[in-house]
Amino acid sequence: MTEQTTPSAPPKMAARHVNVFYGDKQAIRDVSIEIDNDHVIAFIGPSGCGKSTFLRTLNRMNDTVAGARVEGDITLDGENIYDPSMDVVQLRARVGMVFQKPNPFPKSIYDNIAYGPRIHGLANSKADLDVIVESALRRAGLWDEVKDRLKDSGTALSGGQQQRLCIGRAIAVEPEVILMDEPCSALDPIATAKIEELIHELRGRYAIAIVTHNMQQAARVSQRTAFFHLGTLVEYGVTSEIFTNPREDRTKDYITGRYG
Amino acid sequence: MTSPPPDETLTRRIPTDWKGQAMQRRIAARYRAERRFRLIGLASILLSAGFLAFLLVSMLGNGLSGFTRTEIAVKFDFPRAPMVVDPAMLEGGNADQVLAGANLPVVTAQAANAALGEGGDALISSNAWLTVRDAIRDDPSILQREAVLSLPASADIDLAAKSQGTAQAEAAYARLKQGGHVSRAINMPFLTASDATDPTQVGIWGAFKGSLLTMLVTLLLSFPVGVLAALYLEEYAPRNRWTDMIEVSINNLAAVPSIIFGLLGLAVFLNMMHLPRSAPLVGGLTMALMTMPVIVIAGRNAIKAVPPSIRDAALGIGASPVQVVFHHVLPLALPGIMTGTIIGMARALGETAPLLMIGMRAFIASPPGGVTDPATVLPVQIFLWSDEISKGFVEKTSAAIIVLLLFLLGMNSIAIYLRNKFEKRW
Numbered sequence: 001m002t003e004q005t006t007p008s009a010p011p012k013m014a015a016r017h018v019n020v021f022y023g024d025k026q027a028i029r030d031v032s033i034e035i036d037n038d039h040v041i042a043f044i045g046p047s048g049c050g051k052s053t054f055l056r057t058l059n060r061m062n063d064t065v066a067g068a069r070v071e072g073d074i075t076l077d078g079e080n081i082y083d084p085s086m087d088v089v090q091l092r093a094r095v096g097m098v099f100q101k102p103n104p105f106p107k108s109i110y111d112n113i114a115y116g117p118r119i120h121g122l123a124n125s126k127a128d129l130d131v132i133v134e135s136a137l138r139r140a141g142l143w144d145e146v147k148d149r150l151k152d153s154g155t156a157l158s159g160g161q162q163q164r165l166c167i168g169r170a171i172a173v174e175p176e177v178i179l180m181d182e183p184c185s186a187l188d189p190i191a192t193a194k195i196e197e198l199i200h201e202l203r204g205r206y207a208i209a210i211v212t213h214n215m216q217q218a219a220r221v222s223q224r225t226a227f228f229h230l231g232t233l234v235e236y237g238v239t240s241e242i243f244t245n246p247r248e249d250r251t252k253d254y255i256t257g258r259y260g
Numbered sequence: 261m262t263s264p265p266p267d268e269t270l271t272r273r274i275p276t277d278w279k280g281q282a283m284q285r286r287i288a289a290r291y292r293a294e295r296r297f298r299l300i301g302l303a304s305i306l307l308s309a310g311f312l313a314f315l316l317v318s319m320l321g322n323g324l325s326g327f328t329r330t331e332i333a334v335k336f337d338f339p340r341a342p343m344v345v346d347p348a349m350l351e352g353g354n355a356d357q358v359l360a361g362a363n364l365p366v367v368t369a370q371a372a373n374a375a376l377g378e379g380g381d382a383l384i385s386s387n388a389w390l391t392v393r394d395a396i397r398d399d400p401s402i403l404q405r406e407a408v409l410s411l412p413a414s415a416d417i418d419l420a421a422k423s424q425g426t427a428q429a430e431a432a433y434a435r436l437k438q439g440g441h442v443s444r445a446i447n448m449p450f451l452t453a454s455d456a457t458d459p460t461q462v463g464i465w466g467a468f469k470g471s472l473l474t475m476l477v478t479l480l481l482s483f484p485v486g487v488l489a490a491l492y493l494e495e496y497a498p499r500n501r502w503t504d505m506i507e508v509s510i511n512n513l514a515a516v517p518s519i520i521f522g523l524l525g526l527a528v529f530l531n532m533m534h535l536p537r538s539a540p541l542v543g544g545l546t547m548a549l550m551t552m553p554v555i556v557i558a559g560r561n562a563i564k565a566v567p568p569s570i571r572d573a574a575l576g577i578g579a580s581p582v583q584v585v586f587h588h589v590l591p592l593a594l595p596g597i598m599t600g601t602i603i604g605m606a607r608a609l610g611e612t613a614p615l616l617m618i619g620m621r622a623f624i625a626s627p628p629g630g631v632t633d634p635a636t637v638l639p640v641q642i643f644l645w646s647d648e649i650s651k652g653f654v655e656k657t658s659a660a661i662i663v664l665l666l667f668l669l670g671m672n673s674i675a676i677y678l679r680n681k682f683e684k685r686w
Contacts, residue, residue: 061576064575066499089578096577097572097576099573105574105588115587119579166573169577172577173577
């Protein structure tokens with residue numbers, strides 16, 4: 001089932017036999033997967049297949065959902081993130097997340113980016129913070145559009161700009177992994193193209209996992225693709241192979257639009 | 261009976277006659293319903309505005325005269341008056357004591373009789389000598405000469421001046437007016453003094469300060485406790501039978517009649533904890549019990565209304581739960597919490613019943629110096645004055661109501677200003 005790629009380095013994150021339950025309902029069944037530093041991995045699959053749930057277990061955002069329970073091992077640099085000694089707050093700083101709906105804080109653009117570095121004490125002075133904000137906004141491809149109005153509210157930006165602001169906010173705390181949960185589903189094609197371009201540029205610097213409904217997007221932005229169906233990982237492999245030569249019939253049916 | 265083949269039911273169209281009579285009637289009825297509803301809404305707005313206008317007009321009509329008083333000019337010839345006061349004794353802080361023993365009531369009565377004719381002492385207030393005392397204290401040099409002082413008129417004359425007096429008093433007032441002795445002045449003592457037995461001497465300051473102190477205690481207790489309770493219940497408390505029970509209890513608490521809270525305050529704060537009777541501290545504690553559930557309920561609703569995406573965003577970059585609450589949830593919920601607080605505090609400000617139970621209805625002739633001094637509050641003062649027999653209290657009652665309404669207005673304005681300020685920041 002799982003294709004054994006031969007990684008030169010140990011994987012950034014690895015999930016081994018993960019099961020997730022919401023109360024009595026099992027949402028994820030025995031999923032094992034690896035997220036590498038130099039790849040973008042796309043999670044695809046029909047609605048309700050558990051891909052978002054799985055993504056949220058990777059930085060323990062599911063902890064906030066009442067009745068959610070995770071079994072199995074998920075490691076970050078070999079450390080089990082569900083170990084009681086793991087600090088969730090630090091974990092989420094190391095494994096950042098971008099959400100489906102752009103959710104900037106109702107604060108200024110500057111404060112949106114600066115919030116993470118501030119709470120983690122990454123900047124010693126105002127000048128340091130200015131540098132962090134500028135570099136995060138540059139990497140998020142937003143600097144030129146907002147450099148003259150950093151004091152404006154983040155919620156006054158357009159949807160696509162808001163989403164890039166959220167990406168900038170996530171990278172401002174220098175995470176090691178970025179999880180993106182359908183980051184373009186609320187955006188128009190032009191804004192989507194900009195985000196995809198951004199993902200290309202961020203690749204290599206961060207390990208990136210992206211959940212998407214859009215098959216073309218998965219094909220465009222990712223090097224590895226994982227296909228989920230009904231809570232199980234059906235197929236996982238190099239993106240070009242999944243899309244041109246899927247091994248499983250269910251994968252083939254899905255990517256050719258037979259169902260989903 | 262055979263059903264038609266499915267494709268026929270799908271393709272068959274029932275023709276709609278958009279221009280037909282029945283359709284036109286339906287459209288006309290729809291417009292009528294719209295107009296009717298709008299008129300009913302307008303009528304209810306007008307009705308409530310009418311009630312409000314009636315209240316304001318009648319209060320202002322009755323009460324504004326309570327802020328003025330009638331004064332009678334009386335000439336004093338201090339060097340010849342039957343009193344011995346050493347001006348040197350008036351230096352320092354005990355001038356009032358010295359003057360209290362200086363036979364001033366008799367001096368005042370004699371001066372009044374001399375200036376206004378026989379029976380003149382009955383035309384001025386029985387406490388008019390206090391005005392003389394204050395004049396001497398402020399300027400001891402008048403003891404060496406003649407001076408004309410404006411003394412407050414007696415309650416009867418004051419009423420007659422406001423055309424509410426008896427026939428006898430009206431006649432006396434007419435004579436005084438002919439003699440050019442009377443004048444109208446702002447009743448400063450009403451704004452600076454406390455309760456008294458004589459309506460010409462009463463003041464609202466004591467009750468005002470009592471209300472202020474009571475509200476302060478209420479706010480300082482109920483706001484933080486209410487907000488923290490709301491935050492805990494919304495953000496931290498596990499969802500189980502216990503929290504459900506607490507929620508139901510809080511909702512019930514908000515609906516408990518206020519007199520019950522008064523009895524509770526009497527039993528707990530006075531009988532068990534032996535806190536001072538009639539004190540703003542106890543009043544504030546009792547009111548805080550009453551206000552807290554309102555703040556908790558409003559606070560929980562405001563916290564619930566903060567979009568979960570904001571919480572996700574903050575958690576997603578590694579904010580701890582406390583940071584999420586204090587950096588994001590609370591600031592966003594604050595305007596809503598403050599609306600609830602305004603409602604709760606306004607209710608507490610107008611509350612009388614629980615304060616009667618803890619002794620804040622006592623006759624208190626001096627303003628409270630602190631939260632443990634005996635005091636009364638504005639609504640209780642209004643209640644007490646409305647119960648007085650003397651007719652002079654009628655306008656004082658209305659004047660006190662005006663003061664209470666102004667207090668309320670001021671408090672709400674501050675709260676709304678603060679709320680808007682917080683809303684703008686976000």
